[in-house]
Amino acid sequence: MRAITQYRLRTRPLASHKIPSWVHDVPAVQVLKRIGTFEFNSPITIFTGDAGVGKSTLLEGIARSYGFNLIGGPLGFDRAGPFDPLYGLATVTLGLHAKEGYFLRGESHFAMATRYGNSAPNATNLHHMSHGESVMHIAQTFHANGLYLLDEPESGLSAIRQMALLALLADITRDGAQVIMVTHSPILLALPNAHIIELDDDATFSTPTLETTTAYRALRDFLADPETIAQFMVDVTDPGRT
Template identity: 55%
Template sequence: MMPFITDLAALEFRGSAPHWTEKVPAFQVLREQRVLDFRAPVTVITGENGVGKSTLLEAIAINAGFGTEGGEYTGKFNPFDNPLKNVAKAHKGPEPMRGFFLRAESYFNVAGTYQDEAPGWVNLHHMSHGESVMHIVQHTFVGRGLYLMDEPESGLSFIRQMAILAELHALSQSGSQIIIVTHSPVLMAIPGADIWEFSADSELRRGVDLEETTAFRALRDFFEDPEEIAEFMVDVMRES
């Protein structure tokens, strides 16, 4: 089946474009490559803090018609309300748009808009953050659609992350398209996912094996000798 978003293309800077994106590694990669295409049903975007992962996902979301803060697709958001419209253009497939944009930093506000009428007739603010995210995924990520997730692991236990992995894999198998920004090696392990890793040096590695990602290797090293790694990091931070 055709993806809901086929690619993200760089635009020439215009007067109203946010010029700070010129220094963001992910957007430097986009300008150099001109187009980033989405081939797999699941694309996982990772990399260190500050490389522009979330901003890149925001550019995709607003082009697809999702509100800047996230939430369900309603078709009411005007992408011209967001300055990233002048930096990148996401091209859509032929399928009518539907889905959800889950954004960790603004999820509290989005959850509040439902009040007592969230899917399942619940109040999401009466749940913990992790329970609320799990509820939204299980009750709103339903049917074919475009599901964009920015650091969904925030607030989720290790076991809940594995549960989300299973939910997202099932969605991808049913024809949905999923694009995730994450630091979680668990979510990077979704079967069939195309893993992208951006670096602070404005490089992009695509099709990375899970075991080759920085996040996985760091976690592996920690588990091999947690006490030594903890002491090492304490010394490093003390000297910085």
């Protein structure tokens, strides 16, 4: 009963929607063009990988194909607006869920709060909260019948709040919701039963376990010896070193 079952290349690119030339150089787009389809067979799908591989570009394409505004927010809060750069190249295959949900973008959450004004859920002004508090306020409106697209929701969230968000997402997906998320957070990558897709800058991808993701291994190694690794990073980035 998933809301989206695939994100796939169109049989023919839309001639009416010019695809910017830079799109073809994005590693995640190169992966999509090679494999043809990303399948969403789990209630929770997580895209991870280093900055710049195109995770957010993919999620933006998924969101706009479904009908969300690119700034984010609830489906139908405002007209869908401009198309994303991938719109002429790829689209979603819809499942059986009624169309509803929320697109939460860490980078444009402030703009979404401004659009809400005093009319955010429960007649709240999100600008009267911290960034993390406002993200959690929105997340607490999520329910079992929706599709939730989350682009780096960990922005502004403490480790404890990330754990709280993990529990909330696990609860709603267990009851029928679908989550497609982009994250660098090892905490959110630990969502039970999540299907993880790690994208690399050489235009490859893998479906690792939590413990073999780059984000998890980097944090594990840092926590094992924080002083040594911190000093190493300071030394290798010191412009005065020869």
